[in-house]
Amino acid sequence: MRLRNIPGAKDELKQYPTIVVQDPSQYKGSWNKLFNNDNPIHVEVGTGKGQFLVGMSELHPDVNFIGIEKYDSVLLRALEQVKELDRPNLKFLNEDVEDILNFFQKGEIERLFINFTDPWPKNRHEKRRLTYKGFLEMYEQVLVDGGEIHFKTDNQGLFEYSLESFAGYGMTLHNVSLDLHRSGIKGNVMTEYERKFSSKGMRIYRCESKFRS
Ligand code: SAM
Structure with missing residues (x-):
């Protein structure tokens, strides 16, 4: 992702702690108290400018959504959208996914979304892919x-790498689509990157993978 650094972005994010949660480790084990309900929590890692979760949180008011994005200048774009909305079921963390164990305890998240994550095509960068087994463990x-x-x-x-990674970890694969937009899927909310790539005629791949229960 090409980044434009926005001076003061971090300070601006801090002005809206009800949307961009500060020091999220303090809520480990008590996110439902912060949301003030017992609804399930769904998390998007590498949320970017937040379009996907803005759409999802409107469509599913009975689910709590949290987006994790490490770049403050990118997350500022999400904040600009969300502060104009009344969206109590949507929050963001300006954090690195590598630290996710500091923020949530076992069983706190019901579903995780990974959308258009950086592919890191070089073999020596495999560990940075958000579908690498080290991330699956977390x-x-x-x-x-x-x-x-x-x-x-x-x-x-x-x-292809991610399907192998999920399966190699012992996860089961469901609803695998090699061309999402021609699959007849209902209720798909497009991300910023999905919109960009599909408008160029590129196909979108999708799957659901499930950990052993
Ligand atoms: N999910 C969005 C979409 O589909 O439009 C954004 C996709 S963009 C290619 C990937 C985003 O993931 C970037 O904004 C990047 O900063 C973020 N990201 C990558 N690695 C991350 C990490 N370890 N922790 C948090 N965010 C990360």
């Missing part, structure tokens, strides 16, 4: 037993 530690990862990408190589 996701398993915060998801409910039998929790699911819903994954979308435009990148065939990353998709």
Whole structure:
């Protein structure tokens, strides 16, 4: 992702702690108290400018959504949208997914979304891919037993790698689509990257993978 650094972005994010949660480790084990309900929590890792979760949180008001994005200048774009909305079921963390175990305890997350994550095509960068087994180990530690990862990408190589990674970890694969937009799927909310790539005629790959319960 090409990044434009926006001076003061971090300070601006801090002005809206009800949307961009500060020091999220303090809510480990008590996110439902913060949301003030017992609804399930769904997390998007590498959320970017937040379009997907803005759409999902409107469509599913009975689910709590949290987006994790490490770049403050990118997350600022999400904040700009969300602060104009009344969206109590949507929050963001300006954090690195590598630290996810500091923020959630086992069973706190019901579903995880990984959308159009950076493919890191070089073999020596495999460990940086958000579907690498090291990340799966972490996701398993915060998801409910039998929790699911819903994954979308435009990148065939990353998709094939990720299917192998999920299966190699002992996860089961469901609803695998090699051309999502021609699959007749209902209720698909497009991400920023999905919109961009599909408008160029590129196909979108999607799958759901499920941890053992
Ligand atoms: N999910 C969005 C979409 O589909 O439009 C954004 C896709 S963009 C290619 C990937 C995003 O993931 C970037 O904004 C990047 O900063 C973020 N990202 C990558 N690695 C991350 C990590 N380890 N922790 C948090 N965010 C990360």
